[in-house]
Amino acid sequence: MASLQGPRAPLEFGGPLGAAGLLLLLPATMFHLLLVARSGPARLLGPPPYLPGLEVLWSPRALLLLLTWLGLQAALYLLPARKVAEGQELKDKSRLCYPINGFQALVLTALLVGLGMSIGLPLGALPEMLLPLAFAATITTFIFSFLLYMKAQVAPASALAPGGNSGNLIYDFFLGRELNPRICSFDFKYFCELRPGLIGWVFINLALLVQEAEQRGSPSLAMWLVNGFQLLYVGDALWHEEAILTTMDITHDGFGFMLAFGDLAWVPFTYSLQAQFLLYHPQPLGLPMAAVICLINAIGYYIFRGANSQKNTFRKNPSDPSVSGLETIPTATGRQLLVSGWWGMVRHPNYLGDLIMALAWSLPCGVSHLLPYFYVLYFTALLVHREARDERQCLQKYGRAWQEYCRRVPYRILPYIY
Numbered sequence: 001m002a003s004l005q006g007p008r009a010p011l012e013f014g015g016p017l018g019a020a021g022l023l024l025l026l027p028a029t030m031f032h033l034l035l036v037a038r039s040g041p042a043r044l045l046g047p048p049p050y051l052p053g054l055e056v057l058w059s060p061r062a063l064l065l066l067l068t069w070l071g072l073q074a075a076l077y078l079l080p081a082r083k084v085a086e087g088q089e090l091k092d093k094s095r096l097c098y099p100i101n102g103f104q105a106l107v108l109t110a111l112l113v114g115l116g117m118s119i120g121l122p123l124g125a126l127p128e129m130l131l132p133l134a135f136a137a138t139i140t141t142f143i144f145s146f147l148l149y150m151k152a153q154v155a156p157a158s159a160l161a162p163g164g165n166s167g168n169l170i171y172d173f174f175l176g177r178e179l180n181p182r183i184c185s186f187d188f189k190y191f192c193e194l195r196p197g198l199i200g201w202v203f204i205n206l207a208l209l210v211q212e213a214e215q216r217g218s219p220s221l222a223m224w225l226v227n228g229f230q231l232l233y234v235g236d237a238l239w240h241e242e243a244i245l246t247t248m249d250i251t252h253d254g255f256g257f258m259l260a261f262g263d264l265a266w267v268p269f270t271y272s273l274q275a276q277f278l279l280y281h282p283q284p285l286g287l288p289m290a291a292v293i294c295l296i297n298a299i300g301y302y303i304f305r306g307a308n309s310q311k312n313t314f315r316k317n318p319s320d321p322s323v324s325g326l327e328t329i330p331t332a333t334g335r336q337l338l339v340s341g342w343w344g345m346v347r348h349p350n351y352l353g354d355l356i357m358a359l360a361w362s363l364p365c366g367v368s369h370l371l372p373y374f375y376v377l378y379f380t381a382l383l384v385h386r387e388a389r390d391e392r393q394c395l396q397k398y399g400r401a402w403q404e405y406c407r408r409v410p411y412r413i414l415p416y417i418y
């Protein structure tokens with residue numbers, strides 16, 4: 001129970017009231033975006049075109065499809081992995097093991113879908129099912145989060161997350177109580193973070209591309225760009241799967257509604273918003289503009305990958321020749337902080353790269369609508385909030401050394417601005 005965990009962690013996300021608001025607001029926003037994307041005016045800030053009844057939202061076929069997808073991804077997760085990685089040290093000094101086979105799961109899923117299409121699987125019919133699929137995913141994540149909450153009741157105190165154990169039911173349900181809920185070696189948080197939602201996102205994108213080709217003879221250049229950029233992002237995440245083990249989602253946050261809904265519903269159904277918008281609102285895109293957008297995405301990816309790889313290499317082996325020449329600040333924990341290279345430019349260079357890519361994903365949709373820029377706006381808010389959470393944790397972990405780092409590298413995400 002919470003009291004066994006020592007001093008209570010400060011409440012985040014506006015406490016119980018904020019959590020209750022987000023429990024309603026997140027699904028409502030997702031359905032708003034899905035409805036608006038297929039409406040004529042596609043107005044982000046207006047009311048939804050209509051309020052769908054249960055007969056539109058509820059479909060046993062959609063639920064079956066969702067459960068089949070989750071089952072397939074779980075089966076691929078359980079296949080022999082090329083590598084098994086160890087996670088960060090836990091409170092009880094143990095380390096958990098994680099299979100590294102996410103990229104293999106992506107490739108095998110592509111082969112299975114390709115095989116299915118060659119024997120008549122109507123992938124182009126998926127866009128019509130997005131609303132009932134999102135509804136099924138929402139119901140499933142509410143039930144799943146409840147089961148996770150109940151599982152945490154019988155977990156030892158050492159297995160609970162630093163936050164998410166306030167004693168307030170709604171807050172703890174939202175944030176998640178247990179750090180690494182598992183059944184045998186099956187790790188639910190790690191599985192959900194990278195597999196069904198992320199892989200689902202690129203296949204929803206692909207289905208939108210196929211549907212566009214069926215409707216208009218061939219996919220548009222804008223649709224190709226959005227599909228290509230986002231496939232690169234997901235492929236990169238799965239290729240560097242091990243890096244997820246040091247993110248705050250895995251090392252700090254419990255597994256509750258926020259991450260379950262984020263991973264299984266929010267990511268596939270709202271991150272595919274640009275492709276959804278393009279299917280219903282085709283946008284002309286010339287080659288010169290497409291080249292500029294590709295360049296923006298490439299710059300973003302270069303910063304994102306460079307920064308993430310530099311930190312991951314440094315954390316794994318500080319004497320690696322690619323990072324051994326970088327300037328560092330020692331900390332009382334024995335770990336060091338990079339203060340030159342990417343991490344000497346701003347304190348979160350990887351966020352900067354990610355944001356530049358986010359912009360490149362929206363630009364193919366033109367500038368006539370605000371809707372496709374929702375991802376840029378949401379992602380900016382998410383990363384600014386995440387950066388503040390991470391800074392708080394780093395200050396607690398590294399104390400004076402972190403203050404020295406902030407003095408030497410004063411900007412957080414955007415040089416000379418923020």
Ligand SMILES: NC(=O)C1=CN([C@@H]2O[C@H](COP(=O)(O)OP(=O)(O)OC[C@H]3O[C@@H](n4cnc5c(N)ncnc54)[C@H](OP(=O)(O)O)[C@@H]3O)[C@@H](O)[C@H]2O)C=CC1
Nearest residue numbers: 247248308311315336337338339343350351354386390394
């Ligand atoms: N698409 C999406 O929806 C989302 C994408 N992301 C992306 O995920 C990636 C990971 O993000 P996230 O987990 O938030 O954070 P980071 O990868 O930035 O990790 C932060 C941690 O890095 C370490 N660190 C910070 N500064 C330094 C330094 N100067 N030298 C060495 N180590 C340092 C600290 O941990 P320690 O010292 O313990 O190693 C700190 O807690 C990012 O690229 C982000 O853009 C994130 C959220 C959502």
Ligand SMILES: CC(C)CCC[C@@H](C)[C@H]1CC=C2C3=C(CC[C@@]21C)[C@@]1(C)CC[C@H](O)C(C)(C)[C@@H]1CC3
Nearest residue numbers: 026193194236237244247249258259262263266267
């Ligand atoms: C909906 C809520 C407001 C918040 C939910 C947040 C989640 C959607 C995100 C929290 C951290 C994430 C990460 C990725 C996807 C989104 C979530 C789950 C990530 C897997 C995307 C791909 C990247 O390369 C990454 C670095 C592996 C990301 C890790 C964090």
